[in-house]
Amino acid sequence: MTIAKLLVSLIASLIGAAHAFSASADELVHFESKVVEPSPFQQRKAAEQGKAISRPVATPLLGYLSRPNGDGPFPAVIIMHGCGGIRPNTKTDWPERLVSWGYAVLVVDSFTTRNIKDTCQGYLPDRVFDPYGALDFLSTESFVDAQRIALMGFSAGGIATLEATKAEGNEQFMDREFKAAVAYYPVCAPHAGDATVPTLTLNGELDDWSPAEKCRQRVSNLSGNGPPVELEIYPGAYHDFDSRDVAVAKSVLGHREVYNALAAQQSIESVHTFLQKYLAR
Template sequence: MCLGIVPQAGPVHAEELVRFEGAPVKLSPFRIRKAKEQAETLPQPQGTPLLGYLSRPRGDGPFPAVVLLHGCEGMRSSVKDLWPKRLVSWGYVVLVVDSFTTRNIKDACQSFLPDRVFDAYGALDYLAKSRFVDISRVALMGFSTGGTVTLDGTKIRGNEQLMDRKFKAAVAYYPRCAATQGDATVPTLILTGDRDNWSPADQCRKRLASLGDDGAPIELEIYRGTYHNFDAPEFRAGKRVLGHIEKYNPNAAIKSIGSVRTFLRNYL
């Protein structure tokens, strides 16, 4: 039974600033073996220091949880405030990962992005230390490049295989899909617009067309007449960024929110 179907009175800890580390990059078996042969002492792998914002429902739990990943523009209000409040009202603990502040990144839409898959799994490890979280029921959810990280972090033969803990489900808003992402390791929901030329829906269709028979189910919802960032009210007036239109679509937003709620209820 899912705990996230009855609205709560509000979070006990809204946007509590927390500190944790991204999952460390593990040394390869070859590197470990060579070190032993040469009697070399290897340094303990360290993760990147990160900030996060933690919100949770009233009560002791344990509750299912959602890790949120922002896009290349960094923390926007709908990711930092609106989505956590919504998810908490459904009964989920929420940890929004800030991948930029500790790296001194302001905006990565025109520059190199760090490998944020390790950020996501560091957040999962952090939640595992909380008695009010049911660590067996945690979803990863991302927006734009955060959505792309969500898909990369839950694909077969990806970095997920290096991690001790696993996510239970994945939700990706307007990610950049690729057929090479292959099968998913967990049930996945992708939501995007047919007019999004930043994260083209056709690429997501191609990924689904190339799936094998052994992966977890992937659901794809494409909204007609809809652009990038369609769930974010701060783009109500529309905005052109690097030649791409970003615009809120209330109808698509409402439909997608309902789909996310049903998806999480079914898989968490």
């Protein structure tokens, strides 16, 4: 074989390998948030008191599903957006990146079906049940390995991620559990206690919306008996440091947001290593 033919063959092989992990077109999917049924004890007490127990109602949700080519089964990542809704980093950048690493991805849209524009000045308490509805949905897909699904959230989505995977939280009422969790610039609850799964939290040192110090406190208050909780804090980084669409710094409700290429790259490498470690077969 000539050198020219060898090069052509090599390039073709590389293109084919890249194509094998290229994202298929995003698929709009429909599912429901998880609901927690009243326990037998609650039902019995209500009956004794002659009261009717109201059944929880699931919220219809939308999601964007991407996957590598092939049959799988692939490990998967469920993404929760921030208080401003789905943005380029959660809708495009991270799904494309994760698919290139070999993961199926489901981006949860918590707002559209609720007719919500944003919750940056409020709070959506029942959003913590959205990722578990997504987990139930994704676990039924034949191309997904239901035992290797991680939860990943950004800002308010990071808060939901930590809430959904804290010990003595809502996970204990769920049929399925996540394998790992990643939270980008969440507001940590210093006394939230241990996590139920290995967790990676990533904060900017200068973030004035999601203070890194609260996450330091959360880690320092862990019992040491739960799954590992890793915390990475990036010097000089503000909120949304991984968001390329914030190349020019802006102020949102008095808080600074700006992309930081170095922090973004370091965090991407950390997430890659973390997911490989905890979602490996």
